[in-house]
Amino acid sequence: MYQTIDNVLTDSEFDVLEKNLIKPDITKDFFPWSFFSGAAYNQFEHHFISREGEINLDFMHIPKLLAEKLNIKWEDVIRVKANCVLSRGEESLRPAHVDGEYEHKVFLYYLTDSDGDTIFYDENRNIIDRVTPKKNTAITFNGRQLHSSSCPIKHPYRIVINFNVKL
Numbered sequence: 001m002y003q004t005i006d007n008v009l010t011d012s013e014f015d016v017l018e019k020n021l022i023k024p025d026i027t028k029d030f031f032p033w034s035f036f037s038g039a040a041y042n043q044f045e046h047h048f049i050s051r052e053g054e055i056n057l058d059f060m061h062i063p064k065l066l067a068e069k070l071n072i073k074w075e076d077v078i079r080v081k082a083n084c085v086l087s088r089g090e091e092s093l094r095p096a097h098v099d100g101e102y103e104h105k106v107f108l109y110y111l112t113d114s115d116g117d118t119i120f121y122d123e124n125r126n127i128i129d130r131v132t133p134k135k136n137t138a139i140t141f142n143g144r145q146l147h148s149s150s151c152p153i154k155h156p157y158r159i160v161i162n163f164n165v166k167l
Helices: 011-021 061-069
Strands: 002-005 034-037 042-049 077-086 104-110 118-121 127-131 137-142 147-149 157-166
Touching: 002 127, 011 061, 042 061, 061 077, 061 157
Parallel strands: none
Antiparallel strands: 002 137, 034 042, 042 077, 077 157, 104 137, 104 157, 118 127, 118 147
16 A cells, blocks of 8 residues: 655755754744645645645755655656644544545655654545654655545654655
């Protein structure tokens, strides 16, 4: 159903990424997050390449480095964004969904250890598997697979970079 890719970045590459997204130096440019409030959940997002194809060049080195390390051809990237889900103190599953109604592959890169699992569902929306985020690890799966995130309970946040890639 999914493949796991451990140690995507070297320690030094990961340190730079972590410093940009999680622990910025506020005296310099820091990573811009936008708040998204939906009917079922709230999260912070940063769109590198939006669903509409709009490109945000700021911090584009981040997804380009990850794409290189994950063997993703840049010309096949449909969308890439960062998501930050905050703890609610109790488990809260997001709605099951697919990222798009087209043939594609999903790569989720975990920037943090967290207990906000990625959940996989069957066609009847029954839970069939869970992946617990592990820092500097990615998972990849068919974009038609129903999935969702969940809010962490023990950790303060869950941060992922989500790639949608042409098959």
